[in-house]
Amino acid sequence: MKYILRQSALTLLSFAFLYVLLAGASFLVFPDPSSAGPRDFQAAERTLYMTVPKYVFLGRSVLADPDRKIILVGASNTGVGFRQKLVQSKLGCANVSNLAMGGANISEVKQVINLVHEVQTDRERQQNTFVIGIWFGMFVDSDVHFSDGDRHRGETDVDIERYRYGFYRRTPDGPVAVLPPQWLDAGVMAIRPFLLIEKVAREARAGVNLLLTGRVSAQRTDDERESVVMSDADKQKALAYWKESMGRTNDISPAQVDVLKQTIQALLSSGENVVLVDLPIPAWHRDASPYEPSYRLALKDLLREFGDQPNFLSPNMADLDNDVDYSDEVxxxxxxxxxxxxxxxxTLDSFVCRQKPDNAPRVTTLRSSELMTNEPQRVSTVAGN
Structure with missing residues (x-):
């Protein structure tokens, strides 16, 4: 009996030693970043967190600070289209973080916003400016969009990260926190050895892919994107893909429009700023898509509902629709x-950095001909070179 106890104790000590060793190695290879300041969550591959959803879920405590914060949320075209470092370099009054998540629909955008709020105090929330990038492809119901066989139907990438390490548990009423948000950093500290093992495994797979295919990943590089020209066949495949993916024949999901309305209203009511960006897509896709008309009507309704609120803005980017400037349909x-x-x-410089309570900027529509008001329109412009 004593022998068994002694062997059990030695085994536990061995596991404890290995755990401490891996934890120490994780800090040597991936030092813990500063707990404050701007953050580009699109750089997840270069961190211990590997993917954007994991990085957003586990690394969001960086946004719990009293400084002004500009937080970009949306899908992959927000993540690719807005360069965090470039935007930050032009703004001295706020920390810019890009939390856009590939494949996000409006419901997942709302989840990301809620994750940020979980780690913030009311005072910290009032320093937020959420830049919400949207386009028609995001207005698809979760049960349709997140229906892969390896997940519970309707569960987003955020949900998967909630359950992965036991921080949340699944219930019939949705996810319930096991670890309170204020203990998030302690929880991340505890799982660093496991994150390191996952990172090593991921890098090993990338090495095998490099040997077999000559590529580390299926994702295009910036240089590859620059040289791409879509053929007519490529365009037809893209239109067929979105017709299948949207789960509807010719209109966007009204339920997702309602989710966006509720999200914007909640942010404005809590004193946060909202910049709603109708992200341009290439003209060929915009003009050929059956979903664009219903999306345009929904956007017009949104601008009518929120356009007179001083902490809401929608900047003009409708002119940036040249087909050759896009690597694909979006x-x-x-x-x-x-x-x-x-x-x-x-836009953010005038809206956030120079904003005065008695001279707040008005809404700018993306297509002013679609929404007539008695207020003067303010259009944000920049040289296109």
Whole structure:
């Protein structure tokens, strides 16, 4: 009996030693970043967190600070189109973080906003400016959009990260926190050895892919995106893909429109700023898509509902729709992303950095001909070179 106890104790000590060793190695290879300041969550591959959803979920405590914060949320075209470092370089009054998540629908955008709020105090929330990038492809119901066989139907990438390490538990009424948000950093500290093991495994797979295919990942590089020209066949495949993916014949989901309305209203009511960006797509896709008309009507309704509120703005980017500036049906090439970023920075500079309570900027529509008001329109412009 004593022998068994002694062996059990030695085994536990061995596991404890290995755990401490891996934890120490994780800090040596991936030092813990500063707990405050701007953060580009699109750089997840270069961190211990590996993917954007994991990085957003586990690294969001950086946004719990009393400084002004500009927080970009949306899908992959927001993540690719707005260069965090470029936007930040033009703004001295606020920390810019890009939390856009590839494949996000409006419901997942709301989840990301809620995750940020979980780690913030009421005072910290009032320093937020949420830049919400939207386009028609995000208005698809979760049960349709998140229906892969390896997940519970309707569960987003955020939900998967909630359950992965036991921080939340699944219930019939939705996810319930096991670890209170104020203990998030302690929880992340506890799982660093496991994150390191996952990172090593991921890098090993990338090495095998490099040997077999000559590529580390299926994702295009910026240089590859710059040289892409879509053929007519590519365009037809893209239109067929979105017709299948949207789960509807010719209109966007009204339920997702309602989610966006509720989200914007909640942010404005809590004193936070909202910049709603109707992200341009190439003209060929916009003009050929059956979903664009219903999306345009929903956007008009949103601007009518919120356009007179001083902490709401919708900047003009409708002119950035040249087909050759996009690598596919939705993603801006690097040179256009620079234009997007500078234009957004100029808008934020006047809306956030120079804003005065008695002279707040008015809403700017993306297509002024679609929404007539008695208020003067303010259009944000930047040189396109």
């Amino acid at each position: 993603h801006a090439k690097r040179h256009l992303a620079d234009v997007w970023s500078i234009r957004l920075a100029n």
